[in-house]
Amino acid sequence: MPRLPAPPAELVSFLEGLPDPHILLDDRYRILAANGAYRRQFGASGGTEGGAEGSVVGRTCHAVSHHAIVPCDQAGESCPLAQARASGQRERVLHVHHTAQGEEYVQIELAPLVDEDGNTGFFVEKMVPLPVAAQPVPSAQGLIGRSPAFQKMLGLVARVAPSRAAVLLLGESGTGKELVAHAVHQGSLRARRALVPVDCSSLPEALFESELFGHEKGAFTGAAQARPGLVEAADGGTLFLDEVGDIPLPLQVKLLRLLETGTYRRVGSTELRHADLRVVSATHRNLQHMVAAGRFREDLYYRLSTFPIHLPPLRERQGDTALLARALLVRVAPPPRTLQLSGAALALLEAQPYPGNVRELRNLLERTALLCDGDTIGAEHVQQALACGLPPLAGAVEEGAGEPRSSAALAGSSRQRRLLDDQALQQALATHQGSRAALARQLGISERSLYRRLKALGV
Incomplete structure (x- = not known):
């Protein structure tokens, strides 16, 4: 050498x-x-x-x-x-x-x-x-993943976290936007101060302003005493606006003033107050479409989206389902109970499309754990848990879009589900040692259906 x-x-x-x-x-x-x-x-x-x-x-x-x-x-x-x-x-x-x-x-x-x-x-x-409790291996808490899509997202979090830039988290429901907001906060210089979440979708318009900015005594009926708002609680830390697309249009201008000047007024007060905070916002909606439709202020959109980060859906995170499943299983079935996933069960879990993303995976695992009496979850338990779910509605509406999905989109989703089901069948077939009748019982389908699908696959 x-x-x-x-x-x-x-x-x-x-x-x-x-x-x-x-x-x-x-x-x-x-x-x-x-x-x-x-x-x-x-x-x-x-x-x-x-x-x-x-x-x-x-x-x-x-x-x-x-x-x-x-x-x-x-x-x-x-x-x-x-x-x-x-x-x-x-x-x-x-x-x-x-x-x-x-x-x-x-x-x-x-x-x-x-x-x-x-x-x-x-x-x-x-x-x-990274000070975000993000590990590539299963753990009890934090962000979990090793897929290229996950690492790309985490790399953006690592870059923007130490800065003062406003961050906009974009992703489908259940992709973990609040966890990523915590990661941004923990990686910032404000980590020792509070991260204050605001659920914009749950606040009625009449109360939104007072919840956000606070109010003075007698400002409105029922205001028996002065009360600070969430902005004041986040002073020195991070304000997390979850589902920012649901903020009422009349109140968006007041939020814009806060972001541009760092100042606000409590409801019923003329005193100008100052807040030193960083804003992280999140939404599953397409804000650009909402801007074009006049339902979201363009200036507010640009103020919030200094650094947008796309959170990949679970179907795009190849290999992460197994890591997440093992970690989530500890949460839904905590010690002293110890549950393991068989290879066939894991293959079946990985083959699902998960339109509800990680939240749907957690619900499925919780149902599966309740249906398993032993220490090992098999494919039959996963099939039983899947059968407990409600069938999708015909012409289902895309969450937050306000319009029915097109026939092309529904056909694409159907093709994707069929492909994933075929992959699950092939994986289950590769690990099964018994008869085809036993395999049909394991998968929760009839022998006729099994033979029909095997014939379609050329097996």
């Missing part, structure tokens, strides 16, 4: 004093120096020969952080060193790293060091764990 270049002693001393994990790399991905924070987090990965420092120095960054024999860009991931080598600039990516606590999401910032001749000889890499 080629001899390691000697890093400048001053640089090594500087890195040692930094609180976050830092390493010094050469252009061959080899670790030349690691500060104490890095050694504490990753040093145990390589054994103890030569002490904690010796366990990482001389090894490649991808071997220590990913347990991989090739660099990230050769393993299908983005590599900050390769990107910085090509651009000559600082690069930042989100990676899953192996740590003493297991796998964790880590934000990587890598900067090339250029000498007086303009040559890049070293790279400094900084690792910052």
